[in-house]
Amino acid sequence: MTMKKETLEFQVFSGGKVIIDLSKCNQCPSNACVQICNLPTMGRVLDLKNGKPSLKKDLKEIKRGACTECLGCELECELRGMKAIQIILPTPELDEYLKEIETKGMRPVYKVSWRSR
Amino acid sequence: MARLYEYQGKELLNKMGISVPKGRLAISPKEARKTAEEFNRPVVLKAQVLSGGRGKAGGIKFAATPEEVEKVAMELLSSQIKGIAVQKIWVEENLPIKKELYLSVTADPSHRRPVIIFSRDGGMDIEELARHSPEKIITHQMNILKGLREYEARDFIRRAEIFSSEQVVALGAILKNLYDLYRKYDCKLVEINPLVLTKDGRFVAGDARIDIDDDAIFRHPELGLASTEETGERPPTKIEIAAGRIDEGDYRGTAHIVQLDPEGTYSREIGKIPIAFDCVGTGTSLTTMDELVDLGYFPVNFADTSGNPTASKLYRATKIILSQPGIEGYLFVTCVSSQQLDNTARGIIKALRELYPNTADRPNIPMVFTFRGAWDEEARKLFDEHGITQSPWVKILRRDATEKDSALEFDALYKKWKKETGGLES
Numbered sequence: 001m002t003m004k005k006e007t008l009e010f011q012v013f014s015g016g017k018v019i020i021d022l023s024k025c026n027q028c029p030s031n032a033c034v035q036i037c038n039l040p041t042m043g044r045v046l047d048l049k050n051g052k053p054s055l056k057k058d059l060k061e062i063k064r065g066a067c068t069e070c071l072g073c074e075l076e077c078e079l080r081g082m083k084a085i086q087i088i089l090p091t092p093e094l095d096e097y098l099k100e101i102e103t104k105g106m107r108p109v110y111k112v113s114w115r116s117r
Numbered sequence: 118m119a120r121l122y123e124y125q126g127k128e129l130l131n132k133m134g135i136s137v138p139k140g141r142l143a144i145s146p147k148e149a150r151k152t153a154e155e156f157n158r159p160v161v162l163k164a165q166v167l168s169g170g171r172g173k174a175g176g177i178k179f180a181a182t183p184e185e186v187e188k189v190a191m192e193l194l195s196s197q198i199k200g201i202a203v204q205k206i207w208v209e210e211n212l213p214i215k216k217e218l219y220l221s222v223t224a225d226p227s228h229r230r231p232v233i234i235f236s237r238d239g240g241m242d243i244e245e246l247a248r249h250s251p252e253k254i255i256t257h258q259m260n261i262l263k264g265l266r267e268y269e270a271r272d273f274i275r276r277a278e279i280f281s282s283e284q285v286v287a288l289g290a291i292l293k294n295l296y297d298l299y300r301k302y303d304c305k306l307v308e309i310n311p312l313v314l315t316k317d318g319r320f321v322a323g324d325a326r327i328d329i330d331d332d333a334i335f336r337h338p339e340l341g342l343a344s345t346e347e348t349g350e351r352p353p354t355k356i357e358i359a360a361g362r363i364d365e366g367d368y369r370g371t372a373h374i375v376q377l378d379p380e381g382t383y384s385r386e387i388g389k390i391p392i393a394f395d396c397v398g399t400g401t402s403l404t405t406m407d408e409l410v411d412l413g414y415f416p417v418n419f420a421d422t423s424g425n426p427t428a429s430k431l432y433r434a435t436k437i438i439l440s441q442p443g444i445e446g447y448l449f450v451t452c453v454s455s456q457q458l459d460n461t462a463r464g465i466i467k468a469l470r471e472l473y474p475n476t477a478d479r480p481n482i483p484m485v486f487t488f489r490g491a492w493d494e495e496a497r498k499l500f501d502e503h504g505i506t507q508s509p510w511v512k513i514l515r516r517d518a519t520e521k522d523s524a525l526e527f528d529a530l531y532k533k534w535k536k537e538t539g540g541l542e543s
Contacts, residue, residue: 014367014429041457065369069429071463079502087467089429093359094437100355101442106380108440109393109482110472115539 008053013065016089018073024084025052032080033073043068119329119342122165124207126325130309133298135291136321140209149190152208153183159211160186164193164203168350169326170242174198179211201351212321217311219243220292222259222299224306231259231299233292237277239311240323265296287320302340303333335366346375354379356418356437363433370426370456372434373399378417381443389415390531393444395434397423397461397490398452401520405450408524414531416448417441425456431464439472445540446531447484450523453516454490462488462496466503479508482541483530487523489516510534 006022020033034053037046045067047056053073057066069089077085098108121129127137139156142165143149153160164176171177176198180186186208193206219239225232236246236254247254257273259265271289274280280288291312299307306328313323329337334344345353345361353361360374378384381391392409394416396402406416418441422434439447449465451458465486470478488496497513500506506513512530514523534540 012429013369014363014427014433016429068369068460069427070460071428071432071467072460075463075466075499075503087429089432091359091362091433091436093355093362094433094440097355097359098440106442108442108472109444109541110439110480112481112541114481115542 008055010055010059010067011063012067012069012087012089013063014069014089016087018067019086019088020053020073021084021086022052024082028082028084030076030080032076033085036070036072036076039072042070042072046073119331119334119345120167121325121327121329121340121342122167122205122207123163123325124165124205125340126307126327127207127322129298129302129327130295130322130325133294133301135294135298135309136319137325138209138212138321138323140207142205143190143208144194144205146187146190146194149206149208150183150187153180153186156208156210160208161211162186162189162193163207163209164196164198165205165207166198166201166203166350167352168199168201171198176203199350212313212323213316214311214313214323215316216314217323218314218320219246219254219308219310220288220295220312221306221308221310222296222304223308225258228258230261231296233257233259233265233273233296235274235277235292237279243308243310259296261300264300265293267293270296284314284320291320298327302327302337303330304328305330346373348375356441360434360437363430363437367427367430370424370430371421372426372430373419373421374434374437375419376417376441377419378415379441381417381441384415384417384443387415389413390445391415391417391443392446392448392527393438393441394418394447395420395422395438395449396451397421397454397456397458399423401450401452405448405520405524408521409448409527412524412528414446414524414527417444422461423452423454423456426461426464428460428464428467431461432467433464435465435468436472439468444482446482446527446534447480448523448527449485450487450520451489451493456490457492458488458490459492459495459499462486462499466499466505469505470503477507478503478505480505480510483510483512483527483534485512485514485523485527485530487514487518489518509537 008020011017034046034048046053074085074087131137141152159181162178178189180189217240219236221234234256238253255276270292274285274288308326309322311323313321334342343358344365345357354376363372384391392414399421402421
């Protein structure tokens with residue numbers, strides 16, 4: 001576990017990382033991230049220590065796939081917590097593709113407006 | 118299956134000790150001419166495309182002088198072979214051919230082992246030869262645990278009954294090296310057709326076709342291949358390369374994505390509306406695509422995100438699928454599956470949140486999601502909780518919906534969207 005300015009950060013198998021801003025967790029009314037992570041079908045890698053999430057397993061084990069990348073912690077924190085979790089899952093080839101089509105004057109559909117607006 | 122270009126295949130053959138003609142890659146007529154000047158002899162120019170039947174399609178041409186080489190290279194580089202634009206050509210010395218042979222090692226699914234195939238008549242379609250003159254083909258089933266010893270290779274070649282002792286030794290060595298290449302690079306096929314016996318008595322690989330097993334590509338970074346779905350005879354698109362990375366080395370479910378109409382131009386040409394598409398289960402995928410086409414839509418991609426993939430796979434797959442330009446809608450349908458659909462939904466929701474940050478995660482095109490199977494109610498609930506279903510352009514269908522219902526609901530939603538918004542700016 002690496003601690004930086006009250007941040008819990010760990011890498012996941014598919015390439016990417018989970019970053020939890022622990023400074024926000026003191027005010028968390030739900031600890032929803034820990035709850036969802038410990039449901040029977042989930043990865044069960046998060047634990048609650050002193051009111052904040054911590055890791056139950058070592059970083060190597062988590063990176064080898066113990067974290068099942070369900071994304072539950074981030075989305076539950078968004079809904080019921082303090083919006084303290086960010087999961088970064090890079091897609092470098094897609095980023096490269098998007099840059100390329102931009103140079104051709106093309107845009108992906110989510111950047112296009114409606115005609116009537 | 119990842120197919121190597123001829124020039125890449127010849128590099129591997131050469132590395133394994135099999136003689137190949139002197140050659141060089143060219144991407145312009147000037148480069149081709151320069152190579153011909155250096156070789157100072159007649160050359161053959163070969164379009165580097167992945168399709169078979171290249172010679173019959175006009176992709177192989179001969180030229181005697183540098184001027185002729187430049188002219189022929191210009192023609193080739195502005196041509197298409199079976200619909201694929203020629204972007205590079207292989208310029209190589211013209212071999213003095215005495216006889217053409219055929220040699221390959223391929224996977225034999227019926228015997229579940231590699232098989233060596235040899236014919237004294239090469240340079241033609243081996244399937245055609247097998248139909249008309251099967252007696253000219255000899256085969257040998259391999260035992261991968263034992264491998265191929267040189268004497269076994271020579272015994273095999275001897276069965277052709279036309280070669281001198283010296284030739285048997287030379288061909289045996291080529292066969293041994295070819296089999297070693299097949300195993301070393303996790304191939305599905307290594308084929309030399311023709312294997313040329315030159316007038317001065319050498320055996321040289323006139324062509325090279327090498328197909329690598331998709332699932333083994335990650336073991337061969339030295340080949341610089343992208344791990345993608347099978348794209349037939351065309352090279353993978355950037356989107357397919359990005360999608361191929363999702364499953365690379367990660368066997369927790371799958372994300373199969375192939376583009377059918379990368380820029381949505383074909384759809385419009387045939388009067389259909391291009392839309393993006395994803396399914397859980399290939400059967401559902403194909404059935405739903407059929408329903409969509411009947412209603413006037415054309416899925417610009419095939420996708421199957423099944424086998425209980427991680428939510429992170431769905432996140433990446435959804436971002437990739439929705440990055441295809443020109444699409445006017447998105448349909449996601451699951452089969453009645455045991456897949457944990459709440460995780461599937463989380464991946465899609467995270468992608469939509471990132472793609473639509475300015476509209477509270479709500480998409481600007483019609484989207485229908487049909488969740489059927491394990492945790493399907495949780496999936497629907499997550500879409501509600503995250504406010505995505507508050508969009509008038511999102512509809513969630515439940516387990517009582519069929520593939521046809523999904524397509525019909527999409528059709529109704531699309532028409533409403535088009536009427537009220539005018540569609541997307543061009």
